[in-house]
Amino acid sequence: MPSRQQLIQQIKIKKSFLCVGLDTDIQKIPSFLLDHEDPVYEFNRQIIDATRDLCVSYKPNSAFYESRGVKGLQSLAKTWQYLPQECLNIIDAKRGDLGNTTDMYAKAFFDEASSGLSFDAITVAPYMGADSVTPYLSYDGKWVILLGLTSNSGSKDFQYLVTKGGYLYEEVVKKAATWAGDDRMMFVVGATKSTEFTNIRKYAPNHFLLVPGVGAQGGSLADVCQYGITKDCGLIVNASRSIIYASNGRDFAEAARAEAQSLQQQMQLELEKAGVI
Amino acid sequence: MPSRQQLIQQIKIKKSFLCVGLDTDIQKIPSFLLDHEDPVYEFNRQIIDATRDLCVSYKPNSAFYESRGVKGLQSLAKTWQYLPQECLNIIDAKRGDLGNTTDMYAKAFFDEASSGLSFDAITVAPYMGADSVTPYLSYDGKWVILLGLTSNSGSKDFQYLVTKGGYLYEEVVKKAATWAGDDRMMFVVGATKSTEFTNIRKYAPNHFLLVPGVGAQGGSLADVCQYGITKDCGLIVNASRSIIYASNGRDFAEAARAEAQSLQQQMQLELEKAGVI
Numbered sequence: 316m317p318s319r320q321q322l323i324q325q326i327k328i329k330k331s332f333l334c335v336g337l338d339t340d341i342q343k344i345p346s347f348l349l350d351h352e353d354p355v356y357e358f359n360r361q362i363i364d365a366t367r368d369l370c371v372s373y374k375p376n377s378a379f380y381e382s383r384g385v386k387g388l389q390s391l392a393k394t395w396q397y398l399p400q401e402c403l404n405i406i407d408a409k410r411g412d413l414g415n416t417t418d419m420y421a422k423a424f425f426d427e428a429s430s431g432l433s434f435d436a437i438t439v440a441p442y443m444g445a446d447s448v449t450p451y452l453s454y455d456g457k458w459v460i461l462l463g464l465t466s467n468s469g470s471k472d473f474q475y476l477v478t479k480g481g482y483l484y485e486e487v488v489k490k491a492a493t494w495a496g497d498d499r500m501m502f503v504v505g506a507t508k509s510t511e512f513t514n515i516r517k518y519a520p521n522h523f524l525l526v527p528g529v530g531a532q533g534g535s536l537a538d539v540c541q542y543g544i545t546k547d548c549g550l551i552v553n554a555s556r557s558i559i560y561a562s563n564g565r566d567f568a569e570a571a572r573a574e575a576q577s578l579q580q581q582m583q584l585e586l587e588k589a590g591v592i
Numbered sequence: 593m594p595s596r597q598q599l600i601q602q603i604k605i606k607k608s609f610l611c612v613g614l615d616t617d618i619q620k621i622p623s624f625l626l627d628h629e630d631p632v633y634e635f636n637r638q639i640i641d642a643t644r645d646l647c648v649s650y651k652p653n654s655a656f657y658e659s660r661g662v663k664g665l666q667s668l669a670k671t672w673q674y675l676p677q678e679c680l681n682i683i684d685a686k687r688g689d690l691g692n693t694t695d696m697y698a699k700a701f702f703d704e705a706s707s708g709l710s711f712d713a714i715t716v717a718p719y720m721g722a723d724s725v726t727p728y729l730s731y732d733g734k735w736v737i738l739l740g741l742t743s744n745s746g747s748k749d750f751q752y753l754v755t756k757g758g759y760l761y762e763e764v765v766k767k768a769a770t771w772a773g774d775d776r777m778m779f780v781v782g783a784t785k786s787t788e789f790t791n792i793r794k795y796a797p798n799h800f801l802l803v804p805g806v807g808a809q810g811g812s813l814a815d816v817c818q819y820g821i822t823k824d825c826g827l828i829v830n831a832s833r834s835i836i837y838a839s840n841g842r843d844f845a846e847a848a849r850a851e852a853q854s855l856q857q858q859m860q861l862e863l864e865k866a867g868v869i
Contacts, residue, residue, distance in 0.1 A: 338693075378689060378696035384669070384707035388662050409689050411717050412655060413744035416615075419655035430661035440688050440717045442739055444746020462719055467690035469721020472767055476760065478753045483760065490749055 316435040316456050317403050319498045322523070325371045325401055326548045327592050330583040333575060334372035334405065334525065335362065336555025337394065338379050343560055345567050355383075355390040358567075360397055362559055365568040367399045369575040372551050374405040392431045403551070404435045405460060405525070411440030411447040418450045425454045436460050438503060438525075441487045448494055459500050463488045463515060466505025466528030481514065489518040497522040501551070504543070512542035521545065526552045529578075536578065540585040548591045554578060593712040593733050594680050596775045599800070602648045602678055603825045604869050607860040610852060611649035611682070611802065612639065613832025614671065615656050620837055622844050632660075632667040635844075637674055639836055642845040644676050646852040649828050651682040669708045680828070681712045682737060682802070688717030688724040695727045702731045713737050715780060715802075718764045725771055736777050740765045740792060743782025743805030758791065766795040774799040778828070781820070789819035798822065803829045806855075813855065817862040825868045831855060 317325060326332050337359055341349075344358045351357040363373065375394055380387035398404045410420045420437075427433040436458035439447055451459045464474055464484040474484045481489075488502055497519070504524040506512050515524070524543055529536050529552050536552060543550050554574075562570030586592045594602060603609050614636055618626075621635045628634040640650065652671055657664035675681045687697045697714075704710040713735035716724055728736045741751055741761040751761045758766075765779055774796070781801040783789050792801070801820055806813050806829050813829060820827050831851075839847030863869045 340696075376693060376696075378687070378693045378700065382696040382699035382703075382706055384700070384709065385662055385665050387707070388665055392661070409717075409720075410655070410686065411688070411719075412686050413742065413746070416653060416655045419617075419653075419659040422659035423655065423661070426659075429659055430664070432661065440686075440719050441750060442688075442717050442719045443686075443742050443744055444749030444751075446744050446746040465690065465720050467720055467723050469690070469723040472721030473718060473760070473764060474721075476753075476755045476763055478755055478760075483750070483753065483755075486753055487750060 317401065318456065322371065322403055323547050326586070329368065329371055329579070330586060330592060331369055331371055331579040332548050332550050332552055332582055332586070333370040333578050334374050334551045334553040335366050335370045335558055335575065336407070336553050337362065337373060337375040337559065338555040339375070339559065340379055341383065345563050345565065347565060353390050353393060355380075355387070356393040359390070359394040361568040362571050363397055363399070365572040366558070366575045367402070369572070369579045370402065372403040372405060373398050374407050374553055376555070377406055377408040395432050395434065403458070405438065406432070406434040406436070407438045409438050409440045409462065411443050413443060414446035414450060417447055421451050421454060425451065425457050436501070438462065441491065445494055448491065452495055452499055459495065460525050461487070461491050461500065461502055463502035463504050464506050464511060465503060470505065485514050485518065488515050492518050492522065501525050503527065506539070506543070509542040521547065521549065523549055523551055526550055529554050536581050536585070540589070544585060544589045544591070546589070546591065548586065548589070552582070594678065595733065599648065599680055600824050603863070606645065606648055606856070607863060607869060608646055608648055608856040609825050609827050609829055609859055609863070610647040610855050611651050611828045611830040612643050612647045612835055612852065613684070613830050614639065614650060614652040614836065615832040616652070616836065617656055618660065622840050622842065624842060630667055630670060632664070633670040636667070636671040638845040639848050640674055640676070642849040643835070643852045644679070646849070646856040647679065649680040649682060650675050651684050651830055653832070654683055654685040672709050672711065680735070682715065683709070683711040683713070684715045686715050686717045686739065688720050690720060691723035691727060694724055698727050698731060702728065702734050713778070715739065718768065722771055725768065729772055729776055736772065737802050738764070738768050738777065738779055740779035740781045741783050741788060742780060747782065762791050762795065765792050769795050769799065778802050780804065783816070783820070786819040798824065798826065800826055800828055803827055806831050813858050813862070817866070821862060821866045821868070823866070823868065825863065825866070829859070
């Protein structure tokens with residue numbers, strides 16, 4: 316479970332701030348894997364082996380595992396056990412609930428003895444406020460990654476509503492930054508425009524931002540770095556489908572590696588440009 | 593899976609608009625149940641047997657089951673199978689994500705063949721907008737219950753932010769009411785003040801509202817009815833802990849029944865007062 320300093324160190328060692336999103340859909344993985352006892356785990360295992368030196372984080376998307384019920388949860392538990400310890404291992408669950416329920420979600424994702432899972436970080440939805448966040452922080456060293464500005468079409472429905480203190484997403488970042496420091500909290504920011512990063516960096520100048528939407532969702536790494544990178548990097552950029560489904564054949568792991576390597580090489584240039592390495 | 597008309601009929605037959613929340617915590621159930629192979633399911637089964645003629649809805653809280661990993665999910669699946677078909681069976685999951693991920697959550701909770709679960713309705717968080725909602729609506733007759741105004745302390749952090757069109761929770765209800773009619777969508781409204789119901793009824797005059805916070809959370813049924821009831825009832829009022837943990841002894845199911853009956857009797861008076869029955 317990397318601390319902030321350990322995460323920055325990993326970024327410098329690997330010259331990468333890549334997160335590989337494990338949105339593993341049994342209907343999209345190469346069909347020859349279906350002979351395995353647990354095809355989803357086998358796919359993830361090979362993806363992890365092929366990319367672990369190129370990324371600093373993995374992010375299984377809980378929905379893809381939940382969709383398969385007990386079998387899916389078993390694949391998720393085996394995948395979690397296989398994740399490299401030096402990486403920031405995020406469960407993308409976007410939970411958000413009142414205090415006593417959040418206690419239970421914390422057990423579900425942070426307490427191996429209770430659930431069989433203990434990720435380093437969880438994505439959280441802000442609508443229900445502070446009690447959706449604070450229970451996770453009682454787990455030493457674990458991280459909360461709160462939704463700030465997302466990259467989906469529906470982000471425009473509410474996140475850009477104008478409030479007294481700016482856009483709703485600014486209010487979320489401003490208030491949440493008072494709940495935990497940059498050593499325990501990050502924000503999901505699916506931004507590509509300079510004004511959006513400027514708005515968010517006003518309130519979270521040093522927080523790491525988890526940036527989705529590069530790759531299959533169409534965002535540009537150069538834009539993200541131009542406006543979002545800090546002296547400590549301050550970014551984790553996620554790519555899911557563009558890496559894990561780079562090929563649907565027997566070379567799927569090699570193809571995933573090639574795609575991850577291409578992103579890592581771009582990231583190295585950005586890290587050099589920003590003086591991080 | 594009740595339609596709106598069937599739900600209203602159930603309310604008239606049972607003279608009740610009670611939802612029993614199955615927030616079942618293995619650390620809180622009577623200890624003698626721990627000898628059973630699946631204590632959480634056994635507890636739920638007896639609670640359901642003791643209350644099914646008094647309520648129109650059950651609502652397992654997903655977090656409590658997820659906290660126990662695979663075992664918890666097995667208890668949830670068995671509980672779902674045991675839920676009375678005439679009731680509106682809600683999974684309280686508060687998911688909210690982008691389109692392709694919401695497709696997976698829909699499989700997790702609405703598609704028995706995929707996950708072993710097929711609830712009638714799911715609670716959903718609004719922050720990520722329309723694509724958090726619409727994928728569920730492709731399942732014939734299933735319901736989305738969107739968070740409007742919640743009853744927890746953190747509800748004040750963002751839900752009452754003032755926007756151009758009113759409070760954030762008003763904007764959420766106003767916009768979401770355009771995504772689905774009152775036959776497919778409800779709103780979670782943890783309101784006890786007349787102004788809050790008035791604000792919400794402006795945009796959702798006929799939608800059912802799922803009201804938490806009566807019982808252990810301290811809300812008053814009379815206040816809720818005074819401001820929120822409609823000619824079709826338009827309310828489902830949830831009680832969880834006050835019912836299921838009414839006793840910690842061998843009489844836990846009878847005690848739960850007594851508590852549910854007391855609420856049902858109050859509800860009957862409110863239904864008569866409002867001319868619903």
